[in-house]
Every structure is written in structure tokens, then in C-alpha cells.
Amino acid sequence: MLGMNKNDTTMLLLVAALTMLAPFILNPFPTDSGLAQFNAGYPDLMQRFVIFGIFAIGFNILFGLTGYLSFGHAAFLGVGSYSAVWMFKLLAMNVIPAILLSVVMAGVFALLIGYVSLRRSGIYFSILTLAFAQMSFNLAYSVLTPITNGETGLQLSLDDPRVLGVSQTADGSIPVTNLFGLEMRSTFEMAVGPWAFQFNAGYYLCALILLAVFYLSIRIFRSPFGLMLKAVKSNQQRMNYTGLNTRPYTLAAFVISGMYAGLAGGLLASMDPLAGAERMQWTASGEVVLMTILGGAGTLIGPVLGAGFIKYFENIFSKINESVLHSWFGALPDGLEDLLVTLVYPFVGKGWHMTLGILFVLVVVFLPGGLVEGGQRVTAWIRSKKAGGNKPTSTTEPAE
Amino acid sequence: MGILEVKGVNKRFGGLQALGDVNLSVKENSVHAIIGPNGAGKSTLLNCLVGKLIPDTGSVMFDGQSVLGRAPYEINQMGISRVFQTPEIFGELSVMENMMIPCFAKRDGAFEMNAIGSVLSQKDIIAKAEEMLKDMNMADKRHMNAASLSRGDKRRLEIGMCLSQEPRLLLLDEPTAGMARADTNNTIDLLKQISDERDITIAIIEHDMHVVFSLADRITVLAQGTPLVEDEPQNIRGNPKVREAYLGESG
Numbered sequence: 001m002l003g004m005n006k007n008d009t010t011m012l013l014l015v016a017a018l019t020m021l022a023p024f025i026l027n028p029f030p031t032d033s034g035l036a037q038f039n040a041g042y043p044d045l046m047q048r049f050v051i052f053g054i055f056a057i058g059f060n061i062l063f064g065l066t067g068y069l070s071f072g073h074a075a076f077l078g079v080g081s082y083s084a085v086w087m088f089k090l091l092a093m094n095v096i097p098a099i100l101l102s103v104v105m106a107g108v109f110a111l112l113i114g115y116v117s118l119r120r121s122g123i124y125f126s127i128l129t130l131a132f133a134q135m136s137f138n139l140a141y142s143v144l145t146p147i148t149n150g151e152t153g154l155q156l157s158l159d160d161p162r163v164l165g166v167s168q169t170a171d172g173s174i175p176v177t178n179l180f181g182l183e184m185r186s187t188f189e190m191a192v193g194p195w196a197f198q199f200n201a202g203y204y205l206c207a208l209i210l211l212a213v214f215y216l217s218i219r220i221f222r223s224p225f226g227l228m229l230k231a232v233k234s235n236q237q238r239m240n241y242t243g244l245n246t247r248p249y250t251l252a253a254f255v256i257s258g259m260y261a262g263l264a265g266g267l268l269a270s271m272d273p274l275a276g277a278e279r280m281q282w283t284a285s286g287e288v289v290l291m292t293i294l295g296g297a298g299t300l301i302g303p304v305l306g307a308g309f310i311k312y313f314e315n316i317f318s319k320i321n322e323s324v325l326h327s328w329f330g331a332l333p334d335g336l337e338d339l340l341v342t343l344v345y346p347f348v349g350k351g352w353h354m355t356l357g358i359l360f361v362l363v364v365v366f367l368p369g370g371l372v373e374g375g376q377r378v379t380a381w382i383r384s385k386k387a388g389g390n391k392p393t394s395t396t397e398p399a400e
Numbered sequence: 401m402g403i404l405e406v407k408g409v410n411k412r413f414g415g416l417q418a419l420g421d422v423n424l425s426v427k428e429n430s431v432h433a434i435i436g437p438n439g440a441g442k443s444t445l446l447n448c449l450v451g452k453l454i455p456d457t458g459s460v461m462f463d464g465q466s467v468l469g470r471a472p473y474e475i476n477q478m479g480i481s482r483v484f485q486t487p488e489i490f491g492e493l494s495v496m497e498n499m500m501i502p503c504f505a506k507r508d509g510a511f512e513m514n515a516i517g518s519v520l521s522q523k524d525i526i527a528k529a530e531e532m533l534k535d536m537n538m539a540d541k542r543h544m545n546a547a548s549l550s551r552g553d554k555r556r557l558e559i560g561m562c563l564s565q566e567p568r569l570l571l572l573d574e575p576t577a578g579m580a581r582a583d584t585n586n587t588i589d590l591l592k593q594i595s596d597e598r599d600i601t602i603a604i605i606e607h608d609m610h611v612v613f614s615l616a617d618r619i620t621v622l623a624q625g626t627p628l629v630e631d632e633p634q635n636i637r638g639n640p641k642v643r644e645a646y647l648g649e650s651g
Binding site: 220235241252 | 450471472473474476477481482484488489490491492493497500501502504505506508509510511512513514515516517518519520521522561565
């Protein structure tokens with residue numbers, strides 16, 4: 001279907017089902033149950049799942065295929081956000097021109113930064129991209145304040161021109177982002193018994209865009225261009241002596257992945273029209289590296305899984321505080337309850353970074369192919385159980 | 401006039417004169433061997449031919465065009481393919497993919513942005529790669545990971561990859577180094593077959609005299625960065641200067 005083989009079509013349909021049904025899937029617990037805090041099906045978080053999924057899919061085109069580890073991709077995310085907010089300030093509150101401008105601007109920045117950084121490979125390339133991103137971050141805080149509004153961040157105001165829209169609505173407030181009138185914040189709530197499911201316009205826009213760019217990344221992976229990128233990762237010497245110029249290939253991959261990042265940045269701003277410099281900081285660049293590796297670098301679906309996993313941790317796991325723990329272990333004798341709470345507490349709530357760090361180490365050491373490899377091992381194990389034979393449980397197939 | 405003309409090439413590394421006034425002419429459709437003791441400058445000369453090094457003085461002409469100052473990929477696109485001492489292949493990719501990449505390079509040039517069409521829809525490339533795999537007796541290994549091939553098969557694959565670009569000059573850097581006798585003989589047979597069946601010039605750097613005398617139409621002996629003598633194999637064997645500089649060392 002659509003020029004894809006059966007496996008890729010299945011995967012695309014799977015991702016489509018997951019994203020379209022996310023409001024149900026992420027809200028498995030009734031609203032008044034004790035487990036409701038593990039529900040992730042609210043618009044703000046669902047939007048972030050798919051937006052960072054897009055970011056990671058793009059990053060994976062560079063890192064997963066060519067092996068060039070960029071440590072500065074958040075710069076393009078930031079550029080995308082600033083561009084989108086400027087579009088909301090100057091032109092109109094429709095998200096389409098804002099998203100288009102963020103993709104284009106991120107592409108231009110990626111072309112400049114990539115052109116210089118790709119003169120080196122390996123650790124030197126990583127350091128160069130990190131340096132450029134930190135430079136962008138610091139510039140956004142200091143000399144570029146007229147464009148970025150420094151520490152406060154770029155926000156909409158009542159006296160923005162908005163030449164194709166209105167500066168303020170009839171009741172004197174700032175207009176909201178929309179898609180030809182459909183407000184991004186508009187949410188339809190469906191109550192089914194004790195459950196409440198939320199369907200948000202902004203989320204579905206992001207989800208549809210995710211599906212489109214996921215499809216695009218499948219096509220890139222399976223194309224001659226994708227094969228050349230894999231060849232860059234495998235052996236640049238042989239490429240050069242096979243008459244292939246590696247520079248334009250890596251630069252094209254860098255620009256494409258930069259544009260994915262810009263798209264993600266533009267979508268972040270479209271859901272919530274403000275942009276701050278911290279979006280460009282090295283921690284944000286590092287986060288997308290974690291997502292890609294955790295999910296499975298070089299695999300198609302891995303980065304999406306990794307992004308969802310990390311965002312879930314960041315938003316849900318971090319909410320488990322001491323009183324929640326006490327309510328969990330409340331049925332136990334007091335001494336035991338306190339002991340368990342003391343033992344578990346460092347790993348949840350504000351300690352979620354530690355749990356994530358431990359998980360990351362475990363994945364890198366035991367599952368170098370990320371969550372995707374984990375899934376494949378489980379499937380292989382189940383199959384060998386079913387077959388009743390003693391087939392090896394691990395698989396050496398490329399994780400795609 | 402040969403297809404490859406090297407004139408007055410000098411190359412210094414600090415105080416070391418690696419190549420001193422090297423002249424070399426490789427005739428079209430011949431097999432030309434370059435031999436010499438360790439440190440004679442064979443590899444330096446080869447690197448000057450493929451663009452990895454630029455000579456301090458002198459000229460290197462391929463088919464009437466200078467190769468100096470061009471990047472390795474440009475020189476390759478002119479029609480010079482190189483086989484490395486240790487097989488350089490795309491280890492993480494399948495044998496078939498390895499064979500398709502040079503076919504793409506031949507058809508599309510140094511860079512082509514085809515990011516939407518599927519690899520599997522490139523019928524001409526697939527047909528060509530499959531034919532070359534058949535020629536190399538590797539058709540049954542097409543789905544294998546290239547890294548898991550045996551040393552001899554890696555060598556065959558690399559030679560096949562070079563041939564699928566239809567080069568006019570094939571450079572081989574000690575193609576049988578580290579190979580068992582049987583693999584060496586297979587490689588000799590393969591190279592003989594290539595030179596007989598194809599319209600191709602082969603230049604080979606080799607230590608193994610068995611290989612050199614089985615293949616070469618002409619031999620250049622390098623010693624201390626300068627060509628000592630250039631002649632046909634039967635004359636090289638008896639040449640006292642060569643015996644002293646090279647063969648004498650081992651015998």
C-alpha cells in the first residue's frame with residue numbers, strides 16, 4: 001500500500017491506530033479511582049507525545065541512518081518555535097503559515113550549521129553541533145533579545161499587528177491559535193460511565209502530521225537515498241572509492257532532520273503560543289538522543305516509542321510524591337510502610353531522572369537495539385515457546 | 401601512450417623521500433604489477449593515483465586527464481576503482497545492497513537525491529547487481545550480512561563491487577595479503593578471468609611473487625621510492641639488480 005511493503009504498511013497502520021485511539025488507550029483508569037493519576041490521556045500531554053515523536057523521528061533520520069550524533073538538535077526546535085510565534089504575532093493565528101515558516105527557518109539554520117559541522121565526523125561533529133546549539137541558546141538570551149524577548153520568552157500581546165487577523169478579539173483578549181477557525185484548544189469530552197475521554201483538536205492535528213512525517217520517514221528509509229545514508233554509517237572510505245560524495249548525502253540528512261525538529265518546534269508553539277530559549281538548551285538536545293537510543297536508533301518505530309516513554313516518565317512518574325506513596329502502602333504495618341516509602345521515594349517524584357537514568361543504562365547495556373529489540377526478543381521467545389523447539393531467543397535481524 | 405601516465409612524481413614526508421622521480425606508464429588492457437621491498441613506496445604511489453595523497457611535484461594523467469587535486473570520488477568517477485589490502489565493504493549491509501551501491505554510483509553519479517522511490521523498484525540496478533553476484537559466484541549469499549562473509553568472499557565481493565562500476569583501470573593493493581593458499585589461487589584465477597573477459601586495465605601491488613608472475617604482463621620494480629627497472633616478467637626474474645634489491649632479500 002502507498003508504495004510500501006507489507007511490514008511497513010502494518011507498522012504505519014499500527015501507529016495510526018495508536019495515535020487515533022490515544023485518548024482511550026492513555027486513559028485506562030476511571031477518573032475517580034486511585035490509579036487515575038497514571039492516566040496520560042489529557043490534551044497537553046498527548047500533544048507532547050506526538051510532537052516529541054516527530055522530533056525523534058527526524059533525529060533518527062540523521063543519527064539512525066548515518067550514525068552522525070548531533071548534540072544540538074534542540075536549536076532547530078527553538079528556531080521553529082520562535083518562527084511560529086512571530087508568525088502568530090505578525091500575520092495571523094492560523095497554524096498553517098506558522099508551521100510552514102518554522103520548517104523553512106529550521107531548514108535554513110540546519111543548512112548553515114550542517115555545512116560547517118559536517119566537515120568533521122565522530123566526536124568532533126557532536127561537539128561542533130553542541131557548540132552551535134549553545135551559541136544559539138546564549139544569543140537568544142542576550143543580544144537577540146529584540147527577536148526572542150530574552151528570559152521572558154516570546155509571547156503574544158494585544159498590540160501585535162496580525163495583518164491577516166485581529167490584534168484582539170471583541171472581548172479584548174488575545175486570539176487563540178486555530179486551523180481555519182477550528183481552535184487548537186477546543187476539546188470534546190466524552191463520559192462513558194466512570195471514564196472521561198478527551199478529544200482535542202490540536203492533538204489530532206499533531207497526530208495527523210505525525211502520521212504524514214512517519215510515512216515520509218518510511219519512504220526515506222527504503223529509498224536509494226536511505227541506502228546511501230546507511231552506507232555512510234557503514235564505511236565512508238568505501239563510499240569515497242565507489243565514486244560517491246558523502247558530504248551532500250550527510251548534509252541532506254542533516255537538513256531533513258533539522259526540518260523535522262523545526263516542525264516539532266512549530267507545533268509546540270501552535271499548541272501553546274510562546275517560545276523560550278530553554279527549548280534550545282543542551283538538555284533538550286540530549287533528551288532527543290535519549291529518546292532515539294531508548295526506543296531503538298536506526299529503527300522506524302523506536303524513536304516514537306522512546307519519545308512516548310520519556311514524556312510519560314517526565315509527566316506521570318514525576319507526580320508520585322510522598323503522600324501518594326503513603327496511600328499505596330497504607331495497608332501495610334506502619335514500620336514497613338515507612339520503610340517502603342523511604343526506599344521507593346528516591347526513584348519517583350523528583351527522583352524520576354534517576355529511574356530514567358538507570359533504565360537508560362540497562363537498555364544500552366542489555367538491549368543495544370532499544371525497546372524495539374526488547375519487543376523482538378519477546379516475540380521470538382513467544383514464537384519459540386509456541387513452536388516447542390529450542391530455537392535461540394535472540395535475533396540478529398536488523399531492528400526495523 | 402598508456403592509459404595511466406605517471407611522470408616525475410616526488411613525495412616527501414618530512415625528511416623521508418618516499419617517492420623520487422617516479423615514471424610509470426601502464427598500457428591499456430594489460431596487467432601491470434608494481435613490486436618492491438617494504439618501504440619502497442608502493443602504497444604511497446598508489447595513494448597518489450587515487451587522490452588520497454597529492455605528490456609534491458610531477459604529474460599523474462589518466463586517459464589524458466590529470467587526476468591531481470581531485471577528490472577520491474571524482475577520480476573513481478573518471479574510471480579508476482581501488483581494491484584495498486583489507487577488504488573495504490559495507491559490513492552492516494547485505495551482500496546484495498553492497499553490490500547495488502556501486503551500481504547506483506555508476507548510474508546516478510556522485511550524488512543523487514532519490515528519497516521517495518523504493519530501492520526495490522530500481523529494476524535495472526537490481527538486475528545488474530544480481531548478474532555481478534552470479535559472476536562472482538555469490539548469488540546464494542545475497543541476503544547475508546557482508547561482515548559475516550569469509551575473508552575470501554569479502555575479497556570477491558569487493559572486486560565485484562569495483563567491477564560493477566565498469567572501471568577502465570582497476571587498482572589492487574596486495575589483494576592476497578593474509579590469505580590461505582587456496583584463497584590466493586582462487587583470487588589469481590578470478591583476476592585472470594577478469595583480465596581476459598573484460599575490457600580493463602589492472603595495476604596490482606603485490607608481495608607474493610607467485611601472484612605477480614602468474615598474472616603480470618609487465619612489472620615495475622620499486623626500490624627506495626624510485627623505479628629500478630620495468631620489464632616483462634621473464635626478464636625481471638633474471639635481472640641481477642632486482643635480485644639484489646628485492647628477490648635477494650628473501651632468498
